[in-house]
């Protein structure tokens with residue numbers, strides 16, 4: 001991307017026609033919490049455990065390590081539930097399903113609810129297939145702390161949980177989004193408010209990825225521009241963003257975790273685009289940038 005405005009804080013005043021105007025004092029405090037979350041991950045190397053798809057599992061683990069955390073992947077309920085006691089937060093991604101997941105995933109979600117364990121859901125391909133729909137429906141009674149997905153997935157999940165009417169909904173689109181991020185703004189806000197009602201401390205967030213990402217805690221809506229169109233030309237930019245969101249959730253409240261991870265990815269995508277020559281080297285440079293970006297570079301990024 002050509003805009004280098006992220007290097008100079010801030011676009012705070014640049015939101016005069018945004019109905020969710022963020023006061024600049026609030027935003028300054030929020031930026032400090034984002035920087036602190038990034039510092040805490042680098043200092044404390046928290047474990048975020050994943051139950052994720054087979055396509056991008058390696059990138060998820062490597063991205064969590066590059067952000068400063070640690071990774072552990074598992075597909076067995078007893079293993080996941082035991083490991084959750086030493087994991088700061090978990091990441092569940094429904095991209096590639098096997099028949100036994102239908103029992104395993106709701107069992108894991110119920111165990112997390114019982115202990116108040118924080119987790120991030122990536123509802124990949126929400127709306128497609130009876131098994132995936134059954135699993136995602138079951139999460140309504142034992143919901144995650146953060147949902148991270150593309151616009152189509154957020155709309156599909158909010159619809160299947162009965163939080164928005166099907167008229168507001170769009171068609172499912174496989175693992176790629178067919179909807180613009182802004183089309184999911186209402187669904188995201190409603191979904192975040194629903195998650196917050198279940199969250200042990202009443203805090204939750206939803207992150208919608210796309211050209212301009214959107215993050216909401218159910219009250220405020222933040223728009224985060226930047227990133228690179230090349231992120232859609234490698235597999236797993238979204239999945240690894242979800243994994244890194246869980247890494248930050250291990251040390252920070254949901255809104256701060258979702259913002260920190262999304263800002264980190266936007267900046268890292270820009271750096272990787274400038275340094276790479278195609279999808280192969282883009283992924284390599286993306287990981288290097290996740291490692292090298294400083295707490296200040298991440299926290300001083302544009303937030304509208």
Ligand SMILES: Nc1ncnc2c1ncn2[C@@H]1O[C@H](COP(=O)(O)OP(=O)(O)OP(=O)(O)O)[C@@H](O)[C@H]1O
Pocket residue numbers: 124149150175176177209210211212213226227228229230231232234235236237238239240241262265266269
């Ligand atoms: N056109 C774009 N311009 C800038 N950044 C983009 C663009 N499309 C996606 N991104 C970035 O790519 C990352 C992944 O978002 P995306 O919406 O592609 O996720 P996804 O569809 O869930 O991906 P996947 O399922 O392949 O992992 C986010 O950081 C997002 O900001």
Ligand SMILES: Cc1ncsc1CCO
Pocket residue numbers: 053055056095096124175235236239
């Ligand atoms: C390509 C693909 N297919 C199932 S999961 C996945 C990774 C992106 O979500």
Ligand SMILES: [Mg+2]
Pocket residue numbers: 124149150175238239
């Ligand atoms: Mg995805």
